[in-house]
Amino acid sequence: MQRAVIVGAGLAGLRVAEELRRAGFGGELVLVGGETHLPYDRPPLSKEVVRGERDDTTLKPREFFDEEKIELRLGSAAVGLDTVTREVKLEGGSALGYDELVIATGLTPRKIAGLPDLGGVHVLRSIDESLALREELAPGKRALIVGAGFIGCELAASMNSGGVHVSLVEPQSAPLASVLGEQVGELVGRLHKEAGVDLRVGVGLAELRGDGRVSSAVLTDGSEIEVDVVAVGIGSIPVTEWLAGSGVDVDNGVLCDEVGRTNVSHVWAAGDVAAWQVDVGGRKRVEHWSNAGEQAKILAGALTDTSDPDAAVQVPYFWSDQYGLKIQALGTVAAGDTVHVVKDDGRKFLAYYERDGVLAGVVGAGLAGKVMKMRGQIAGAAAIGDALEAASA
Template sequence: MAGVSDQQGGDVAESIVIVGAGLAGMRTAEELRRSGFEGKIVLVGAEDHPPYDRPPLSKDVLRGERDDTALKPADFYAEQRIELALGVPAIGVDPTAQTVKLADGSTLDYDELVIATGLTPRRIPDLPDLAGVHVLRTLDDAWAVRADAATARRALVVGAGFIGCEVAASLRERGLEVVLVEPQPAPLASVLGARIGMLVGRLQQAEGVDLRCGVGLAALSGAGRVAAAELTDGSALDVDLVVIGIGSVPLTDWLADSGIELVPADTGGGVRADAVGRTGTEHVWTVGDVAAWTRDDRTRRVEHWSNAGDQAKVLARALIGAELPAAKAVPYFWSDQYDIKLQALGTPRPDDDVQVVTDDGRRFLAYYAKDGKLTGVVGAGLPAKVMKLRTQVAAGTPVDELPTGP
């Protein structure tokens, strides 16, 4: 078959354009082929690199242990008849004409469009343009940080979320002095709450990181290259490398005036869609970090590596009218810092009731609960204990029925 019937208008889809050549976009193309779609697939990417894995950027790549994080070998795309349009960002879409406009002035026609543009890093406004100051989102970003780290002595990492904590760990493992600043009371406080955040902070401090919470970056200075930083508490630091990791926002600017519905920025942003990635605009779908899917009357984005693949399986099958896969009952994410893997199952929230059931001073296990029922499990350095609780998390088991102690 050359194409398959789509689920929005009943027409035969001959051409699918996927804008965003990251994990979500690549997995969607892969799942379309696996599900039987034989028409044209074009994967559009703003970067020159073929689709690659991002989690290693703040770890293996930054430490200099690997360069290549490609998701597939080069011949995969030819074998699967997936056209790559790389180094040409999409700058607009016309849903009426069913075309995508690219930065080089060309356009692509589509029968179905999948938006998978992901995120772009937040920036601190009004900072001077100095060498040695970085964000970390792309492979080129990681190479640039690594190059500066080779000669740097003291680094400032701004933001103690997952990226900031991982960057701090990698730079310490490279032998740099590291100052890690976070405006909140503890690392990861906005995700896991202050209590567990403090345990993550304890790990960073044990590895020699100068962790400063309740403080942010006020100013940078230097003659062409960063040499000093001023923090919001008035303290001054001599630094020759700065990495800013204060979160990211959905990359949706290119959709302005398209009529495709976006979620307001103050409620998370992203492209609004239903439970299978279908937007309110005919023949337009969305997947991955940029996608705000609606489930159980709640619209939200999920910025986890495993979620991108899970969504791609659902969207690809929904788009071509195939049977949907079984729903993933338990979300999962992780972060590698030093020799510790921090893992989370379920939907732990900062305002949940938290019970630390194991803590040896470095490794720990904690239960998250709402109204006495388990909502999530977070563990550090205890992978077997975490994963054994998947069934209990899925069932919302009462916490008082769970094992406690070592």
């Protein structure tokens, strides 16, 4: 009987396991994870969990794994891989053989080098970290959030809603500028400013001070602010160090073809850690919730030879919840695109992203219907002129 081992017990790993069973894989299926928790959803960690609205984001109950005959190896992080003997090396010295291996180890947060080890400083990635951060928050507390990416922006909105005084610092010119571009980033920044967040762009963290516990932060412009708690959200990097010496090609993620195959036979990758072939000469990692499910279905079809050649073209999609608005991005938006803001009422907005004369993507806040109805035009590479004309009609 064949054994498929999935390393990474997050959303992508779970989705791969589900899709393999749906595709008819009847062999042994083992899901390996470094945390002791059942696979859980991460997007709520910076929102509902830190606000105290949820304590548990488990995706499937234990009964599901029993019914689907999915063996769980939790609390056993992978530390090495031998692709010759086809064995995954686990913490504690044990090894797990495989016939097919799927790498779904996700990301780990970037850290700022040289920071002192002070109480009150948090890096958000796990549910335990989110719960620990929540314990430190209360109305009137002073929080510094370093990094205005999606995690930082969502944390700022969540803390602000609980009466915490929030300072949000970002070295770039606007929140989310590297993802959505400066123009739309400024519209997101406007939401934070109007909510009372002390948003500072073009500035970063230089130093943290305190005696055992953080009490102030010095920024790169020389200013110093008093703080009770600090959350660092400056991005993440793929968890690939355990693949050193395995022969699996890695370059800002595990390099894959268009269905998740790596350069090594019987080794696949999916989710945030995987850089899939997306066009001629290009590979890209997509760090979004919906992407995990889409890749899992494609990979499972390829692994079991049950792929649907007529499957519809998938249009990338992600979202972020801030200040009661759902900020949605549909398509392949990039900071270097030409941006056309077609609607802006001072709070809600809608922007079209142009690349090479066609509609590449749409970003909207509080306008879900207007965003999602553009899926067909994005998939069909509609001319930007036609899209803008229709928007103004």
